[in-house]
Structures are given as C-alpha cells and as structure tokens.
Amino acid sequence: MLEFFSQLTGLIEPTIKIVGLVFLVILPMVAYSVYAERRFSAILQDRVGPNRVGIPFTKVSLAGLGQPMADGLKFILKEDFTPDHVRKVYYWLAPALTMVPALLTCAVLPFGGYLKLPFVDDPFKLVIADLDVGILFVFAIASLGVYGIVLAGWASNSKYPFLGGVRSSSQMISYEISLGLSVIPILMIYGDLNLSNIVQQQHEQGWALLPITLDGFKPVVSMRDLLLLIPLFISFIIFVTSLFAETNRLPFDLPECETELVAGYHTEYSSMKFALFFLGEYAAMIIGSGFAVTLFLxxxxxxxxxxxxxxxxxxxxxxxxxxxxxxxIAFILFFIWVRWSIPRFRYDQLMRLGWVFFFEIALVNILLTAAILMLFRQG
Amino acid sequence: MAIVVKRPKLSIFEKMYLPAIGKGLLITLSHAIKILRGKKKVTMQYPEEKWDANMPEHYRGAPALVKDEQGRERCVSCQLCEFICPPRAIKIVPGEIPSDDPWAKVEKRPKEFDIDMIRCIYCGMCEEVCPEQAIYLRKDYAITGLSREEMVHDKERLYEIGGVREGLVNKWNELK
Amino acid sequence: MVNVQIDGTWMQFPKGTRMIEACRQAGVEVPHYCYHPKLTSPGNCRMCLVQMGMPPRLAPGQEPEKDEDGRTKIQWMPRPAIACANTVADGMGIRTGGELVDECRRGVMEFLLINHPLDCPICDQAGECRLQEFSVEHGNGVSRFVDNKVKKPKNVDIGPRIRLDDERCIMCSRCIRFCQEIPEDDVLGFTDRGSHTVLTTHPGKKLANDYSLNTVDICPVGALTSNDFRFQMRVWFLKETPSICTGCGRGCNTILGSREDEMYRITPRENDAVNSSWMCDHGRQEFQLLSNERRLTDPLVLGDQGHRLSSWSEAHQTAAAGLKLLGPEEIAIVASARMTNEELYMVRRLAAHLKTEWVDVVPRSQEGDDLLIAEDANPNSLGAKLVLGLENPGAKLADIKAGVEKGTIKAVLAFDENLIGAGFEEASLKKLAFLLNTHLLANPTADVAQVVYPSAGFAEKRGSMINVTGRLQRLNQAVQPPGQVMENWEVLRDLIQALTGSNGLYMIEDVFKLMAGEIAAFKGLSLTKIGDLGVALLETEEKVPLLEKERERVAKGLIVG
Structure with missing residues (x-):
C-alpha cells in the first residue's frame, strides 16, 4: 500500500510538468505563434495584421489578442467534411500523427534548470523526462512526424495531396541526415547525450556559440573554444536550415506549396483536422526552436x-x-522573419542543397571538430 | 518552337546564396523597423477611418443611371453596356416611349434595367461604352444586402444612386 | 470570256458580268448600298465607285505598249466608274482601292452622313447597318458640317408591319425597286429634291403586301424597321440558327434569331433553289406561337376532376394501358403533315407495332400566290406521303371519322392535329375509349383527350422536311423547349418503349439512319448531308413562280440573280 502511494506521489511530479508544459505553455504558444506570424508578417509587409478581436461583446480589442481564440472556435465550429473518396482510417489518423510526435519530443526538452520551491526539500528538475539519450529520443520521435504527412497525402486519394506527401517524405528524410550530422560536433564537444547536462555545461563554460565567461569584469575565453566556434557555427547554419526543411516552412514548404499543389497534403482536410496539421506545424516549429536554443544557444x-x-x-x-x-520566442520570430523574406526554393535546388552541400559539409565539419579536439586533448 | 532562355552567369559570391538571403532579410527588417517606429503608415483602419473625403473624381464605385437637367432618363436602352459588361451583370428590357410622353421623340428607353451588384466588378466598361452618357460609376462602394435579390439594383434604385448629371450631351434637347 | 485585271491580278470572267460581281469573285468586296443582285441597278448611291482602265485606242499603225507579262498596258481613266451597273470588257483594269477610290468613298460617306441623325443607340439596324460599317471602314470619323440638319418625318406609319424613319434614309431606293419588281405592288417613291428628298408611300396607299418585310431586310440603314421586332432586342445578341419556315409547303430557308432560349425574329436566308432571298410576312411571325399563352408545357392526364399535370412516364404508362386493351382494327392514328420526317417515321413504327391500317394525315390547303406562298399549307405533305406510305393524304380520314362515329374505332392517336378542327365531332370523340392528343397549344381535342402530350415547336427541334418541289431540307434547334417539353420524336420513342420495351434510339441521327434503311428515297443521306441548303429528293411538277420570274429577268439582263 505504501509502495503504491509512493508510486502515486512519484506520478504527481511528471503529471504536473506534462500538463504545465504541454497544455499551459506549448499549446497556447502554438496558438499565439499563429497570431505572431500574422502580426509580424504584417509588420514586415507594411500592413497592420489582426488587431480587432479582443474581449467578446465589448469594444476592447487588446491589439487583437483574442484572435487565436476566435480562430480556434471557428475551426471547431466549421463543418468537418470527410470526402467520399478518401481512405477513412488513415485519413483520420494522419492529423493526429502529425501533432503527437511534435508534442512528444518536448518531453526531453530542459525548459529550465531547477526549481527550488519553498517548504519542499528537493528542487525539481525542469524537464519532463531527463533521458540520458535525449537527443536520440528526439530524432527517433521527430522522424515519425513524416508519417502523418505521407499518410495524409496518400489517404486523401487525390493528386495534389499525393504529390505533397511524396515531396514531403523525400524532403524530410533527406534533411534528417544533415540535421543529425550537424548535431554530432556538439555531442563530441560535450561528450553527453543528455540535454540537461549539455545545457549545464554551457551554463558553466559559456554557450556553444558564445564561449565566454566572466571573471569579475574580465572576459575569459580559451583558444580551444574560439577554434571550435568555426565548426559550431557551420553546424548551427546546417541545423537551422534543416530545421526549416523538417518543419515544412518557407523557403522549403514544397509539400504544401500553394502555387503548385493547392494546399499540398492537407488539401482535402477541413475543420479541426486541418487545424491539427496547422498546429502540428507550429508545434514542431516551437520545439525545433527549443532544441536549437538548447544545443547552440x-x-x-x-x-x-x-x-x-x-x-x-x-x-x-x-x-x-x-x-x-x-x-x-526570439527564435520563432526569426523563423517568421525568414518565411516572409525569402522565396521558395525549387524542388531540385532543395534536394541539391540537402545532399550535395549540407551532407558533405556536415561530414567534413565532424572531421574538423575531431581535429580541433585532438589538438587540445588533455593528457 | 522552344525558346532557349539564356541564364545569367552568377559570380561565386552570388552562387553562395547567403549574401542575397541576408540582403533580403535586411530589406524586410528595415520595413518592420519603419512600421514599428511609426514612421510609415500604409493601411487605414476602415470603419473608423474612411477615405471618402480623398476619393478622386475617377473613383469607380457602384454604377448608376443618371437623368439630365430636364429630368429625362438619359438611357435609351441601346444595350451596349449589357453587351460589354464582362461579368454580365447588366440586364436590360428595352421599351418604346408612348407617343403621349413629352419625350416621345426619343422613342426608346429601358423598361427594366437591372444591375446585379454581386456580379459587378466595378470595371467601368459600361460608363466607357455608353453613347448617351447615361451610366456612371458613382462613389458608393459599400454595397451590401442580406439576400441575392436585394443585391440586384433595379431601375429606381439606379436612378436614386445616380441622380442628375447636367451638361454633357445635348443631343435630344430642342437646340438641335 | 474576257480578261480583266482586278487589283493587279489578271482573271477571266464571262462577258456581261457586272464589275462588282467580278470583284466579288476575285475576293474583293466593293462597298455598296443601292446595288442588290436580285434587283435592278440604278447606280444612285455612288458608293461602289472604282477606278477603271481600258487598253488605249491606237492610232493606225501604232503598236500597243506591252507590260512585263506581255499584256497590253492599261490606260487608267481619270474619272471613277460605278462597279454595280457596268460590265466587264476584255483588257479592262479595275482598282478597288488607291487614292482616287478611297477619296471617292470618303466623299460619298461624308455626304450621306450630313443629314443622318446618328441615333444609332436607339436604331434597330445598329449592328447590321451598312452605313455604320462603311463609316468605320471608309468614313472620316469627324463631321465638318456645322449647319442645322434637315428635319424629316420620323416614326412614320407606312404599313401595318413597317415603320419608316426618313431622317435615316440614304435614298438607295432598294425598297422602291423591290416593291416594283418582286411583289409588283408599286407603293413607295421619293418626293422633293436634294437634301429634302423624302421616301414616302404613294397617296392613299400603304405598304401592306405579303412581302413588305423584305424591304426591312434589304434596307441598308435603319430607315425601315419592323414593328414586330422594333426595340425588342439588339441584333448583336441574337444567335443565328439556319433553319426553314414551316408556314406552308414552300419551305423557305430562314435564319432564326434567338437569345437565351427566346425567339426574336425570323429572316430569310438565300437559297436560289427555293426562295431566292425573300420570304413572306406570314412566315416571319410563325415563332410567336411558341410563346403563346395557350402553349402546353407539361404532359396531362385526364382524371376525375379534369386534366392534371403528370410526368412523362405516368403519361406514357396511361397511354400504354389505354392502348393495350384494344385490337389493331380499333385503333386509328391521325398524324400531321406538319411533323418532320423523323417524327413521321416514329409514327410509322408505332403503327407497325399496333398493326393498325388506320393511319392518315390531315390535308390542308390555302390560296397560293404567284410568288412564294404555296397552295399546300402543310410543310411536309410529301414527307408524310413518303414516310407513311400514303397514296393520297386525307383519303382515309373520312373512313376513320365514320369508324369513330359508328364505334368500330375505339381509340384515336392525334399527333399535332386538332381533330375537332379537322371535322370530327366532339360528341363522337367523347365516346372513344382512348384519345391521345399531341399539340403545341391547348385545343378542343385536347380538352376531351385522356392523355395530352405537349409538342415542341419548329424552332425547338431538329429534323427534316420535304417541300412541295420535293426538296429535302433541315430544321435546326434554336431554342430549348419550355417546361417538360421534349422533341416529338423522343416522345414517340418513349411511347413505343412503354408499349414494347426497349428500342435503344438516343439520337435523331439514328432515327434518320433507320429511316434511310427502310425508305429507299432517303438512301445514302443523313441529316449532315442534307446541309444548310437541302438536297433535291423527289421529282415534282411544282415550280416556284418567284424563281421563274427571276430567271426571266436574269435572261433579260435586268438583274444579276
């Protein structure tokens, strides 16, 4: 009995973390990143953006902060139309398969160091699951996201979604390789797969891309860290670019490229199922930003x-x-900024960039890191 | 025959993409900064702010029929506007003016004149083609209605919007 | 044959060809107003002026100058000549363009427009007006005329069907010549002189002959307009469907003008084997029946409280039920010589299935004239004879009537005919076990019929008819029939289907194919092969008086023809 209770109390902590992070932070952030996207894109294009919806039945508009709520309500109330020609099971499964992996990966994301609550002895570690193979877990789960899109494209039984699905699968598989290779220098430097530990090390030695600590007011920086900045910067560029491709965002949004494919893989979707794709994309973007920040910044x-x-x-x-x-948030704004500034790549350019440049550069980059580490090996 | 387009030769600097991407980002950023600092104002908050006062003379709003200074319907239902109308919004039923009418010598006027404002694209072709200068695009732009029928402007409504337009042609008055 | 150079190209034409026709054959249309090939050429509009040249007259012993081709060089005349009334000669040269000709045309146009009211926006001719067309092609574009225009009578009632606007008249005299030469009813003429010339009717006379509306067609401007078509629709909206007139046995070729499933006018179409360029005024009003208020639009079935609307299938079921109980001797079919060959062929199949011998049509005759109106008022009497195998149409009608009165005939199928109008007694029709009536309009026979089928009018269906001279011609569909109305051959097919089961006919082409297989005269033909001008199918004694007269006038050299 006691054991059962201790197990139960052991469940309380992760539950609070899951609910707190996913439902109170990530999902609202998803909703508001849509709003941010619309407002920020408007600013970039000399427009105003949604600034009307505020508190219902009043004239208070709060700069349009009610917009995500209204959008959500609209999505829920819209007709949920299932076309006659689709593969029903997979068609219904696909939106969930896009949203779930995106949210699952946030389990290993350290969103803080520790939280020392008053009257509680042990400080809480601010990560849902402090896995020792955190990065591998992320890659394993994130690669599942492609199934949602491929299934949506295939189950829709219609040519544009199909083309979107095909594009998406080859694009995501291609860029997963450079994404994985670009992280290896980080692992080599920190010698750990646990994301919390990586951050802890960065906290102590300075960020991967800002390896400076202060001794009083005197900056301390080692030669090794300065040299390592070169491969790390290359890694960062490859990582971020691949992230754009993985999240199907402009300039790599070819799976849903509206000038060619109507709306790509989610052409046949409506109502909340469409919203799930939409939110899945933004959730992936937020979590991707989280990893970029965790690993490099x-x-x-x-x-x-x-x-x-x-x-x-x-x-x-x-x-x-x-x-x-x-x-x-800063990183998300960067995502948005890029989307509204850079035109879409052609598909052959996209594949060339992935396989001919990033793949090779990432490999050479690993060798370079290894060489630098060899040079400064202690003992 | 296929035309071979000569592609421009790119320098190494251009082939790297990155400088061009950075340039693009800076351009959008400069716009964002201008807007955020309130230096630039492009759009207007519509229902509160209106453009009506600054509307130019050539503004193309709702098309309407006009009468001349003597209260005569200018339209003689030649149906050229019906013919030219790209979305086929105009429908005219021509009619003869009875011989006891003071304007019997004009002989012809529209019996019915309907413009479907759901179809109208405000292109102004009707105004351009009208040989009698009877149809004009006025400045009314907020044409709303609760049903399709309501959005069809009939002859009375068109004269109500159009009103009187003086001068211009004096083809039918006594001077000729 | 003579050699003529037209715009630099040498060609050969028969002697006596008018210059304007030679130019037309050479592919150059010379603008003209007063010239009409079916009328005499007074040459008064001066629009067809061209530059003419002849081989020079040689002094004795002088050798003619030759050009590179070895032909005698043409000596161009400084003065233009009208192309409509002059004939070609050997070695002649014609220039249909160039500085002189263009200047002439511009001058003629400027004169014509001096007193023209320019009321194109209200003029019915706008869109098919020669003055408009030539003004664009050859006119100045601006007026130099500053004086007041001459006022002339407008909106003049010169006949029951025609309105005259004298201000628009350009004095081409086509209408005057038409009245003198074709119906030989001399009622129009010019009075006053110069700018004040006015077209008018002779005192106490009206333009009221049976061919008066042809003057509206040939009027190059909007001076003569049809009361019927006046202000109804602009001509550029009209869809033009080539078809034939079903008013009498002549089968004049027509153009049906329709817009959005509504008929607006019928105009003649030139066919030199049938109606030349003309048609009578009665035929032009045929289409008004289609929008008659008594028009039937749905099948009707007789119930306890009179007729009620039904669906086609219900009507066919009722008809089939009424017919199945009766024997071959008890059923009679009265078809109509107003039906097309295809419809008559379906009647023939129906009769073959019912095994009835009582099949006939209602003959109809009227007073013909010496031009186009035929004595046979049915448009397809020869077709009825041919398709239904009738020796003498109307011969069995008396027997059928007697049979109905005696009660030996218990069912009558009346297709497109009003039996009461054809001499049947209402009381005897009421005694019938079953009466089916197909008709365009509500009529007394339909009032007592158990089943009434609505019928499609001539402009609402396709098909073929044989006119009194034995020419097979084609009807074309200009408008969709109203309500539930279907093409009549389809209705007959469905009735046969209700009686027998499937027969798999879906297109009128298939009906014609079947008919051509069964009736020798149609062998090798199809609706497509009939073409717009028809084909001569049967030999008859019948002649077209109008064409005979025309031939005489061509032989005399009065007209081109």
Whole structure:
C-alpha cells in the first residue's frame, strides 16, 4: 500500500510538468505563434495584421489578442467534411500523427534548470523526462512526424495531396541526415547525450556559440573554444536550415506549396483536422526552436555564466525559465522573419542543397571538430 | 518552337546564396523597423477611418443611371453596356416611349434595367461604352444586402444612386 | 470570256458580268448600298465607285505598249466608274482601292452622313447597318458640317408591319425597286429634291403586301424597321440558327434569331433553289406561337376532376394501358403533315407495332400566290406521303371519322392535329375509349383527350422536311423547349418503349439512319448531308413562280440573280 502511494506521489511530479508544459505553455504558444506570424508578417509587409478581436461583446480589442481564440472556435465550429473518396482510417489518423510526435519530443526538452520551491526539500528538475539519450529520443520521435504527412497525402486519394506527401517524405528524410550530422560536433564537444547536462555545461563554460565567461569584469575565453566556434557555427547554419526543411516552412514548404499543389497534403482536410496539421506545424516549429536554443544557444542559461542553475534559489530558477522562453520566442520570430523574406526554393535546388552541400559539409565539419579536439586533448 | 532562355552567369559570391538571403532579410527588417517606429503608415483602419473625403473624381464605385437637367432618363436602352459588361451583370428590357410622353421623340428607353451588384466588378466598361452618357460609376462602394435579390439594383434604385448629371450631351434637347 | 485585271491580278470572267460581281469573285468586296443582285441597278448611291482602265485606242499603225507579262498596258481613266451597273470588257483594269477610290468613298460617306441623325443607340439596324460599317471602314470619323440638319418625318406609319424613319434614309431606293419588281405592288417613291428628298408611300396607299418585310431586310440603314421586332432586342445578341419556315409547303430557308432560349425574329436566308432571298410576312411571325399563352408545357392526364399535370412516364404508362386493351382494327392514328420526317417515321413504327391500317394525315390547303406562298399549307405533305406510305393524304380520314362515329374505332392517336378542327365531332370523340392528343397549344381535342402530350415547336427541334418541289431540307434547334417539353420524336420513342420495351434510339441521327434503311428515297443521306441548303429528293411538277420570274429577268439582263 505504501509502495503504491509512493508510486502515486512519484506520478504527481511528471503529471504536473506534462500538463504545465504541454497544455499551459506549448499549446497556447502554438496558438499565439499563429497570431505572431500574422502580426509580424504584417509588420514586415507594411500592413497592420489582426488587431480587432479582443474581449467578446465589448469594444476592447487588446491589439487583437483574442484572435487565436476566435480562430480556434471557428475551426471547431466549421463543418468537418470527410470526402467520399478518401481512405477513412488513415485519413483520420494522419492529423493526429502529425501533432503527437511534435508534442512528444518536448518531453526531453530542459525548459529550465531547477526549481527550488519553498517548504519542499528537493528542487525539481525542469524537464519532463531527463533521458540520458535525449537527443536520440528526439530524432527517433521527430522522424515519425513524416508519417502523418505521407499518410495524409496518400489517404486523401487525390493528386495534389499525393504529390505533397511524396515531396514531403523525400524532403524530410533527406534533411534528417544533415540535421543529425550537424548535431554530432556538439555531442563530441560535450561528450553527453543528455540535454540537461549539455545545457549545464554551457551554463558553466559559456554557450556553444558564445564561449565566454566572466571573471569579475574580465572576459575569459580559451583558444580551444574560439577554434571550435568555426565548426559550431557551420553546424548551427546546417541545423537551422534543416530545421526549416523538417518543419515544412518557407523557403522549403514544397509539400504544401500553394502555387503548385493547392494546399499540398492537407488539401482535402477541413475543420479541426486541418487545424491539427496547422498546429502540428507550429508545434514542431516551437520545439525545433527549443532544441536549437538548447544545443547552440545555451538553453535556459544566461550568457557569460551569470546566475546559477536554480538548485538553491527560486529566483534564479524562474529567471532561467524566463530566459529559455525568451530565447525560444526570439527564435520563432526569426523563423517568421525568414518565411516572409525569402522565396521558395525549387524542388531540385532543395534536394541539391540537402545532399550535395549540407551532407558533405556536415561530414567534413565532424572531421574538423575531431581535429580541433585532438589538438587540445588533455593528457 | 522552344525558346532557349539564356541564364545569367552568377559570380561565386552570388552562387553562395547567403549574401542575397541576408540582403533580403535586411530589406524586410528595415520595413518592420519603419512600421514599428511609426514612421510609415500604409493601411487605414476602415470603419473608423474612411477615405471618402480623398476619393478622386475617377473613383469607380457602384454604377448608376443618371437623368439630365430636364429630368429625362438619359438611357435609351441601346444595350451596349449589357453587351460589354464582362461579368454580365447588366440586364436590360428595352421599351418604346408612348407617343403621349413629352419625350416621345426619343422613342426608346429601358423598361427594366437591372444591375446585379454581386456580379459587378466595378470595371467601368459600361460608363466607357455608353453613347448617351447615361451610366456612371458613382462613389458608393459599400454595397451590401442580406439576400441575392436585394443585391440586384433595379431601375429606381439606379436612378436614386445616380441622380442628375447636367451638361454633357445635348443631343435630344430642342437646340438641335 | 474576257480578261480583266482586278487589283493587279489578271482573271477571266464571262462577258456581261457586272464589275462588282467580278470583284466579288476575285475576293474583293466593293462597298455598296443601292446595288442588290436580285434587283435592278440604278447606280444612285455612288458608293461602289472604282477606278477603271481600258487598253488605249491606237492610232493606225501604232503598236500597243506591252507590260512585263506581255499584256497590253492599261490606260487608267481619270474619272471613277460605278462597279454595280457596268460590265466587264476584255483588257479592262479595275482598282478597288488607291487614292482616287478611297477619296471617292470618303466623299460619298461624308455626304450621306450630313443629314443622318446618328441615333444609332436607339436604331434597330445598329449592328447590321451598312452605313455604320462603311463609316468605320471608309468614313472620316469627324463631321465638318456645322449647319442645322434637315428635319424629316420620323416614326412614320407606312404599313401595318413597317415603320419608316426618313431622317435615316440614304435614298438607295432598294425598297422602291423591290416593291416594283418582286411583289409588283408599286407603293413607295421619293418626293422633293436634294437634301429634302423624302421616301414616302404613294397617296392613299400603304405598304401592306405579303412581302413588305423584305424591304426591312434589304434596307441598308435603319430607315425601315419592323414593328414586330422594333426595340425588342439588339441584333448583336441574337444567335443565328439556319433553319426553314414551316408556314406552308414552300419551305423557305430562314435564319432564326434567338437569345437565351427566346425567339426574336425570323429572316430569310438565300437559297436560289427555293426562295431566292425573300420570304413572306406570314412566315416571319410563325415563332410567336411558341410563346403563346395557350402553349402546353407539361404532359396531362385526364382524371376525375379534369386534366392534371403528370410526368412523362405516368403519361406514357396511361397511354400504354389505354392502348393495350384494344385490337389493331380499333385503333386509328391521325398524324400531321406538319411533323418532320423523323417524327413521321416514329409514327410509322408505332403503327407497325399496333398493326393498325388506320393511319392518315390531315390535308390542308390555302390560296397560293404567284410568288412564294404555296397552295399546300402543310410543310411536309410529301414527307408524310413518303414516310407513311400514303397514296393520297386525307383519303382515309373520312373512313376513320365514320369508324369513330359508328364505334368500330375505339381509340384515336392525334399527333399535332386538332381533330375537332379537322371535322370530327366532339360528341363522337367523347365516346372513344382512348384519345391521345399531341399539340403545341391547348385545343378542343385536347380538352376531351385522356392523355395530352405537349409538342415542341419548329424552332425547338431538329429534323427534316420535304417541300412541295420535293426538296429535302433541315430544321435546326434554336431554342430549348419550355417546361417538360421534349422533341416529338423522343416522345414517340418513349411511347413505343412503354408499349414494347426497349428500342435503344438516343439520337435523331439514328432515327434518320433507320429511316434511310427502310425508305429507299432517303438512301445514302443523313441529316449532315442534307446541309444548310437541302438536297433535291423527289421529282415534282411544282415550280416556284418567284424563281421563274427571276430567271426571266436574269435572261433579260435586268438583274444579276
């Protein structure tokens, strides 16, 4: 009985983390990143964007912050139309298969260091599952996301979705390789697959892309870290570009390229099923940004090794959480900025970029990292 | 015959894409900064702000029929507008003016004149083609209705929007 | 044959060819107003002026100058000549363009437009007006005329079917010549002089002959307009369907003008084997029956409280049920010589299935004239004879009537005919066990019929007919029939189907094919092969008086023909 209770109390902590992170943070963020996309794109294009919807039945508009709620309501109330010619089971399965992997990967994402709550002895580690193979888990789950799109394209039984599905599968598989290879230098440098540990190391030694710590007001930087910046920067570029391809966003949104394929793989979808694709794309974007931040930009840590990991102080714990989400939001804005600035690639250009350039560069980059590490090997 | 398009030769700098991408990003960013600093205002908050006062003379709003200074229907139902109308929004039933009418010498006028404002694309072809200068695009742009029938402007409604237009042709007055 | 150079090309024409016709054969249309090949040429509009040249007259002993081709060089005349009334001569040269000709045409156009009211927006001719067309092609585009225009009578009632607008008249005199030469009813003429010339009717006379509306067709401007078509529809909206007139046995070739399933006018179409370029005024009004208020639009079945609307299938079932109980001797079919050959062929199949010998049509005759109106008022009497195998149409009608009165005939199928109008007694029709009536309009026979089928009118169906001279011609569909109305051959097919089961006929082409297989005269023909001008099918004694007269006038050299 006691054992059962201790198991039950052991369940409380992850449940709170899951509910808190997924339902209170990620999903609202998804909704509001759609809003951010519309507002920010409007600003980039000299427009205004949605600024009307506020509190219902009043004239308070709150700069249009009610828009995501209204959009959500609209999606729920719209007719959920299932065309007659589709493969029903897979057609219904596909939207879920897009959304779920995107959310699953956030299990290993450290969104803060520790949280030391008053009256509780042990500080909570701010990650849902502190897996030792965190990065592998991410790649394993994220690659499942392609199934949703392929299934949607195939089950729709219609030519444009089919072409979209085909494009998507080859694009995502191609870029997964460079995505994986671009992370290897990080693993070589930090010698760990656990994302929390990687961030902890960055917290102590400076970010991967900002390897500077402060000794009083004197910057401390080692020759090794400076040299490693070269491969890390190349890695970062490849990682971010591949991330665009993996999330099917412009300039690589060929699976849903509206000038050629109507709406690509989700042409035949409507109502909430369409919304799931839509939200899945944004969730993938948020979580992708989270990983980019975690791996290259120090995760939850402040620059120059400021602050602590929050193990002993609630204040620093909250600051770290805030830092993490600030970075993620900045990264999302970068995503949006790129989308509204750069035109779509042609499909052959996309494949050439993936296989001819990124694949080779990433391989050479690993060798370069290894060489630098060899040079500065201690003992 | 296929035409071979000569592609421009790219320099290495251009082939790298990255500088061009960076340039593109900077252009959009400069627009964003201008907007955020309130230096530039392009759009208008429609129902609160209206453009009506600045509307130019050539503004193309709802098409309407006009009467001349003597209250005569200018339209003689020649049906050229019906013919030219690209979305086929205009429908005219021509009729003869009875001999006891003061304008009997004009002989012809529309019995019915309908413009389907759901179809109308405000192109102004009707105004351009009209030999009698009877149809004009006025400045009314907010044409709304709750049913399709309501959106069909009949002859009365068209004269109501159009009103009187003086001068221009004096083909049918006594001077000739 | 004579050698003529037209715009630099040498060609050969028969002696006596008018220059304007020679140019037309050479592919150059010379603009003209007063010239009409079926009328005499007074040469008064001056629009067809061309530059003419002849071989020079040689002094004795002088050798003619030759050009590179070895032909005698043409000496061009400084003065233009009208192309419509002059004939070609050997060695002649014609220039249909160039500075002189263009200047002449511009001048003629400027004169014609001096007093023209320019009321094209209300003029019915706009869109098919020669003055408009030539003004665009040869006119100045601007007027130099500053004085007041001459006022002339407008909206003049010169006949029951025609309105005259004198301001629009360009004095081409086509209408005057038409009245003098074709119906020989001399009622029109010019009065006053110069700018004040006015077209008018002779005192106490009206333009009221049976061919008066042809003047509207040949009027190159909008001076003469048809009361019937006046202000109804602009001509550029009209869809033109070539067809034939079903008003009498002549089968004049026509153009049906329709827009959006509504007929607006019928105009003659030139066919020199049938109606030349003309048609009578009665034929032009045929289409008004199609929108008659008594028009039947749905099948009707007689119930306890009179007729009620039904579906086609219900009507066919009722008809089949009424007929199946009766023997071959008890059923009579009265078809109509107004039906097309295809419809008559379906009647023939129906009769063959019912095994009845009582099949006939209602003959109809009227007073013909010495032009186009035929004595036979049915458009397809020869077709009825041929398809139904009748020796003498109407011969069995008396026997059928007697049979109905005696009660030996218990069912009558009346296709496109009003039996009461054809001499049947209403009381005897009421005694019948079954009466079916097909008709365009509500009529007394339909009132007592158990089943009434609506019928498609001549402009609503396709098919073929044989006119009184034995020419097989084609009807074409210009408009869709109203309501549930279907083409009549389809109705007959469905009736046969209701009686027998499937017969798999889906297109009127198939009906014609079957008919051509059964009736020798149609062998090798199809609706397509009939063409727009028809084919001569049967030999008859019948002549077209109008064409005979025309031939005489051509022989005399009065007209081109």
């Amino acid at each position: 120090g995760g939850w840590s402040l620059p120059f090794g400021w602050g602590t990991n929050g193990e002993d102080s609630l204040f620093w714990g909250l600051v770290n959480v805030g830092t993490f989400f600030t970075k993620v």
